[in-house]
Amino acid sequence: MDKPDDFFLRMPMTMDELRASVEHMVRDQHQVLAAPERDRAIDMALARYGVDMPRRASATLRWQADGHAQRLPQQWQLSFELLHVELLGAGGRNEALHRYLVRELADGFELLLHERKLLAGSQVFIIYICPHEAGSILPSHREAVAAYAAHLLCRQLAAHFSGEREAAIGADASQTESRARNYAARAAEWRASYFAALGVADPAIEGAPARPAAAVASWPQRHPRHQIGGAPAFRGRA
Structure with missing residues (x-):
């Protein structure tokens, strides 16, 4: 008999599940990001996935x-x-x-x-x-795609707080600068996790060797793993 987790991994992943995973990875306590910005990041992550894993x-x-x-x-x-x-x-x-x-x-x-x-x-x-959608992501890549969207959002948050630093003074300026650095570090971690999980080279790193497809990604420890269900509608680009 299948384990419950195995059953959910075979189920097509929904966009709501992908959104929930991304929100779990990006803690926006200051509510800087609006829903359209989150959805745009997910769309860009699916497009990136389509480049690396053609459907x-x-x-x-x-x-x-x-x-x-x-x-x-x-x-x-x-x-x-x-x-x-x-x-x-x-x-x-x-x-x-x-x-x-x-x-x-x-x-x-x-x-x-x-x-x-x-x-x-x-x-x-x-x-x-054809383009990927939430339901076409391979079970082993679901968290990776969410991580790429998290990378984009953290980068956006880093830019936001970096800009606010210019207007802040004293302790506020120091705190704002710290937020910008933290989000920039998280963005880099999530991006590295995505490419490690897929076993492909990051095009932003010149001369970076491709990792084996079976490599285990090193997910940022500050964010607990968020299990989500869903199975691919097609293998590759469908």
Whole structure:
């Protein structure tokens, strides 16, 4: 029988769970950060995760009429990237198609084949890349993605208190400067934890070697681990 923790790790992670994890990592006692700023940091963390761990998905398109074009899935967005197109043939005799483009329409997108007209009923298999969402984060990377969002927010808090230091005087100035330094240190810790957990080099550190993907991240000790549930909807970029 599965342990309760194992069950929750297989459940798709929700955005509320991701928000809760980030809030647990970033203690904003002075309420400097607004909800839109937190959500923007999470969006940026998901985008960063998409760069480091591309999310792949696939679909099979069925040609509705003779011609060169067929509608792409309804959820297709401008940010999606088409990687592979393959015509499915009888008996497993498939053919890779190399001359194509994605064309934007008034109400969606379509796959347009160059110099190739397919009959109605033809099936084309596609592999594509699309942005991550909370539910697509691998269980082992959930805390890492939250850590990257925490890095962005702590950096923002450090900048805020650094700016306030200029207007403060005496003991207030010293306290404000201390807050700025502490948030800057936390930002660096959370960023390092993210890249260590994924086993990839931090692009901000020139010549930094990639860590093994199985490496255990060293999470900042001042923040207790916050367990969250959720399982990936797709492996990689889906």
